[in-house]
Amino acid sequence: MRSIMLSLTAGPALAALAAGSLLSPVVAGPSAGDPAARPVVHGLTSPLSLAVTDDGTVYVSQNFAGLLMRRLPGKKAQVIASVAKGGEAGAVSVRGGAVTYAVSRGHNEVGKIRRIDAQGRDRGVADLGKHERRSNPDGDVTYGFRGISKSCAAKLPKQVGPATYTGSVETHPYATTSAPGVTYVADAGANAVLAISGHKVSTVAVIPPAVTEITKARAKANGLPGCTVGLDYRFESVPTDVEIGPGGQLYVSSLPGGPEDGSVGRLGAVYVVDPASGTTERLARGLVSATGLAVDPGGDVYVSELFKNRISRIADGSSKAKTWRKVTMPGDLEISGGRLWATTDVLKGTGPGQRPGGKVRSFPLG
Structure with missing residues (x-):
C-alpha cells in the first residue's frame, strides 16, 4: 500500500492516531444524537476493528494503542491482548469461541496473525x-499513470513519486474472518x-487497481503538469475488510492507496471474490474511504464510509x-443478534492531550 500521489487528506489523520493519548473505555450512556442507536462502549482510541458474538460480547481493537478489548454484556471493556509499544493490534474476528487478531509493526514489514482460544x-x-x-x-x-510519455514523466513533482511502479513488498493485515478450516485476511499492505x-x-x-482520470481540476489541485490531463492514474486498491456472504463468497471493501476524501474521484469499492477460483468482480463503486463492511443473511451489504x-x-x-x-x-x-454494530468517531480525540472519543454502537436492522 503506497500513498504517493495527490494530497493525501486521510493519511495524516490516521497517522496521528499513533500519538493519541489512551483513556480506559467505559460503558456508554444513552445517545442523544440517535435514539435508534444503542451505544455500548466509548472512550476508545482508533477502534478500527470489531467483532460481536451472538450473545452480544464485543471484541474491539484500539489499533494504534496496541490493545484488544473484550466487553461482556453489561460489563466494562477489559484488555485481553496487548502489543508492545510501537505495535498495532487489529483485524479482530471471532468464531467458535476463538478470537483471531493481527499484530503489525514497522513500516509494513511485520504482520502476524494470532489466536486466543477458548x-x-x-x-x-x-x-x-x-x-x-x-x-x-x-x-x-502496474500502478501509476497509464500511457505517460517520458517527457511528461520528467515534469512530475518529486512528491508524486514514480510515474509508474509495480507492487512493493508490504504487509498490513487489516481484517480477518474465518470459516471451518480457514481464515481469510484482508491485507492492506499486500493489496490482496x-x-x-x-x-x-x-x-x-489481488484486488484490481482503482483507476481515475486526471482532469484539469485534479491536476491543478495537486500540482501536476498539464500533460497529465486526460491520462488515467491507477491507484492501489487497499482491502479494508473481508466477510463471508451468501454461498460462501467473500465480500471485500477497498479504498484507494491515495486520497481517501473523494478529491480524485470516489474510488472506494466493494468486490465479491470466489475463494475457490480467486475470481474477483466489483459489486459497487463510488464509495469514499470504505473501511468496513457487513453482509446480512439476505445478501444486503452495509459499508462504512469513514470520511x-x-x-x-x-x-x-x-x-x-x-x-x-x-x-x-x-x-x-x-x-449480530439482528442488529448492525459499528465503531464510530474512530478519529475523535486522537491528538495530544485530547480525550479519545471512539465508540461502539448498535443499530436495529431494517
Missing part, C-alpha cells in the same frame, strides 16, 4: 510478512485477500450504495 491461550497462527516477501502477490501489477489453513498462507486474490460520515447499504441484487444511516467517522461493521 481457554485464553494466545498463540501465533501465521507470519504474513514471510508470505509477502516470498510471493508479493501484486508484484506484477489471503487464506490461512493451519499455519500455511496462500493468496486468494463521508455515513453507513451505506447495497441491497441484494443492486450495485448502488445508498445512505442507510448518518454517523460520524464509522470504522468497522458487524451484524
Whole structure:
C-alpha cells in the first residue's frame, strides 16, 4: 500500500492516531444524537476493528494503542491482548469461541496473525510478512499513470513519486474472518485477500487497481503538469475488510492507496471474490474511504464510509450504495443478534492531550 500521489487528506489523520493519548473505555450512556442507536462502549482510541458474538460480547481493537478489548454484556471493556509499544493490534474476528487478531509493526514489514482460544491461550497462527516477501502477490501489477510519455514523466513533482511502479513488498493485515478450516485476511499492505489453513498462507486474490482520470481540476489541485490531463492514474486498491456472504463468497471493501476524501474521484469499492477460483468482480463503486463492511443473511451489504460520515447499504441484487444511516467517522461493521454494530468517531480525540472519543454502537436492522 503506497500513498504517493495527490494530497493525501486521510493519511495524516490516521497517522496521528499513533500519538493519541489512551483513556480506559467505559460503558456508554444513552445517545442523544440517535435514539435508534444503542451505544455500548466509548472512550476508545482508533477502534478500527470489531467483532460481536451472538450473545452480544464485543471484541474491539484500539489499533494504534496496541490493545484488544473484550466487553461482556453489561460489563466494562477489559484488555485481553496487548502489543508492545510501537505495535498495532487489529483485524479482530471471532468464531467458535476463538478470537483471531493481527499484530503489525514497522513500516509494513511485520504482520502476524494470532489466536486466543477458548481457554485464553494466545498463540501465533501465521507470519504474513514471510508470505509477502516470498510471493508479493501484486508484484506484477502496474500502478501509476497509464500511457505517460517520458517527457511528461520528467515534469512530475518529486512528491508524486514514480510515474509508474509495480507492487512493493508490504504487509498490513487489516481484517480477518474465518470459516471451518480457514481464515481469510484482508491485507492492506499486500493489496490482496489471503487464506490461512493451519499455519500455511496462500493468496486468494489481488484486488484490481482503482483507476481515475486526471482532469484539469485534479491536476491543478495537486500540482501536476498539464500533460497529465486526460491520462488515467491507477491507484492501489487497499482491502479494508473481508466477510463471508451468501454461498460462501467473500465480500471485500477497498479504498484507494491515495486520497481517501473523494478529491480524485470516489474510488472506494466493494468486490465479491470466489475463494475457490480467486475470481474477483466489483459489486459497487463510488464509495469514499470504505473501511468496513457487513453482509446480512439476505445478501444486503452495509459499508462504512469513514470520511463521508455515513453507513451505506447495497441491497441484494443492486450495485448502488445508498445512505442507510448518518454517523460520524464509522470504522468497522458487524451484524449480530439482528442488529448492525459499528465503531464510530474512530478519529475523535486522537491528538495530544485530547480525550479519545471512539465508540461502539448498535443499530436495529431494517
